[in-house]
Amino acid sequence: MRRAVGISVLACAAAIGVGACGGGGGGASSAGTVAANSAQNAKGTVTWCIGKDTSGAFKQVVQMHNQANPNVQAKLIELPEDATQQLNQLTQRERAKSSQCDVLGMDVVWTAEFASQGWLKDMTSAVNTRKNEFVPSTLETAHYQGKYWALPFNTNAAFLYYRTDQVSQPPSDWNQVYQQAKAKNGIVYQGFQYEGLTVDYLELLYAAGGKVLSDDGKSAAVNSPQATQALTLMVNGIKSGAAPKAVVTYKEEESRRAFESGKYTFMRNWPYAYALDKKSKIGDKFSVAPLPGLNGKPGSGVIGGYNLGINAFSKNPAAALEFANYITGEKPQALFAAKAALPPVLTAAYSDPQVKQALPFAAKLLTAVQQAKARPVSPVYQQISEAIYNNVYSALQGSTSPSAAVAKMQSQINSALKTF
Numbered sequence: 389m390r391r392a393v394g395i396s397v398l399a400c401a402a403a404i405g406v407g408a409c410g411g412g413g414g415g416a417s418s419a420g421t422v423a424a425n426s427a428q429n430a431k432g433t434v435t436w437c438i439g440k441d442t443s444g445a446f447k448q449v450v451q452m453h454n455q456a457n458p459n460v461q462a463k464l465i466e467l468p469e470d471a472t473q474q475l476n477q478l479t480q481r482e483r484a485k486s487s488q489c490d491v492l493g494m495d496v497v498w499t500a501e502f503a504s505q506g507w508l509k510d511m512t513s514a515v516n517t518r519k520n521e522f523v524p525s526t527l528e529t530a531h532y533q534g535k536y537w538a539l540p541f542n543t544n545a546a547f548l549y550y551r552t553d554q555v556s557q558p559p560s561d562w563n564q565v566y567q568q569a570k571a572k573n574g575i576v577y578q579g580f581q582y583e584g585l586t587v588d589y590l591e592l593l594y595a596a597g598g599k600v601l602s603d604d605g606k607s608a609a610v611n612s613p614q615a616t617q618a619l620t621l622m623v624n625g626i627k628s629g630a631a632p633k634a635v636v637t638y639k640e641e642e643s644r645r646a647f648e649s650g651k652y653t654f655m656r657n658w659p660y661a662y663a664l665d666k667k668s669k670i671g672d673k674f675s676v677a678p679l680p681g682l683n684g685k686p687g688s689g690v691i692g693g694y695n696l697g698i699n700a701f702s703k704n705p706a707a708a709l710e711f712a713n714y715i716t717g718e719k720p721q722a723l724f725a726a727k728a729a730l731p732p733v734l735t736a737a738y739s740d741p742q743v744k745q746a747l748p749f750a751a752k753l754l755t756a757v758q759q760a761k762a763r764p765v766s767p768v769y770q771q772i773s774e775a776i777y778n779n780v781y782s783a784l785q786g787s788t789s790p791s792a793a794v795a796k797m798q799s800q801i802n803s804a805l806k807t808f
Contacts, residue, residue, distance in 0.1 A: 435463050482701075523733060601764050623790055
């Protein structure tokens with residue numbers, strides 16, 4: 389079930405028109421709040437809309453909830469497995485002010501857009517009541533303009549995969565990764581012109597100490613020495629042969645298959661690849677580690693996953709909150725990890741025996757999630773991401789210099805921010 393744990397393509401402009409990517413108001417619209425204590429006496433029915441339940445875990449947890457909470461009965465509406473189609477269907481419902489879906493399963497990068505359009509209830513009270521339960525980094529994706537608009541549902545952060553028969557221990561710095569990759573058999577990652585490249589680049593940018601937006605989110609802040617440094621490392625990696633030229637054609641699966649072929653020493657990829665790689669011919673010759681730092685600064689991944697928002701047009705927001713609280717509790721979170729390989733958002737869940745058995749790398753995954761950061765939380769995230777991956781790709785192709793690519797990135801992001 390990689391849809392909910394890997395990279396999702398937020399094709400807002402392509403799927404629903406550029407106009408839907410900006411509300412024109414410059415901030416989150418008020419759609420009412422959901423008080424934390426409202427869930428205590430909730431009654432009635434509630435509908436959860438989220439992408440296809442390929443593992444059966446969603447249906448199982450709905451049944452568990454309905455048995456445990458007879459006053460609130462939930463049902464599941466499965467959206468398409470494809471993230472773009474999910475976004476399209478949810479957007480159509482929200483534009484029509486539909487109350488069909490009470491709890492919205494949203495890719496983490498959709499949350500600010502939905503909040504800015506007035507499609508979500510303010511969940512600040514509910515989040516604050518449970519704040520210490522969640523891995524702090526997961527809450528960043530639900531935080532926009534000083535409020536929380538969703539509960540984290542599942543999360544993700546990438547690993548550095550490495551061949552244990554070629555390197556004695558994982559490098560602690562990206563410079564070392566590229567140096568060893570050049571000396572050994574190279575590194576593969578997601579270098580194609582799409583959302584995955586945005587994430588791969590941000591991991592290096594964040595590790596270098598850089599950022600994409602100003603603290604208030606109103607202007608670009610990506611044109612920095614750190615941004616140029618991160619991109620130069622990637623560009624030089626291809627020039628030196630540390631990464632194959634073909635990496636600019638790779639997404640997650642191409643990277644995984646290349647690593648499994650035995651030709652490469654390192655791979656950057658999501659945890660889903662672990663179990664698949666273990667079944668390959670290199671199954672007993674690799675391990676994983678949280679992403680390394682850069683020039684003495686700590687490593688930083690990028691948060692993936694899904695959030696749960698309460699529909700602004702829900703006729704029963706109290707029941708929606710009760711259900712959202714239940715499925716983000718420890719028992720359901722452990723089941724999602726065990727049955728659907730969805731990384732938990734609760735810190736305590738990583739110590740659950742069921743989670744440890746299902747995810748043998750649970751301790752490393754917790755570290756990876758803890759050190760990860762959110763992608764830019766903005767209603768115009770899609771345009772921001774396009775500015776990043778288009779210019780990074782151009783530099784990797786040798787069509788422009790890293791410094792020129794970063795400068796153009798800055799200009800395009802500022803232009804995107806002005807549309808909202």
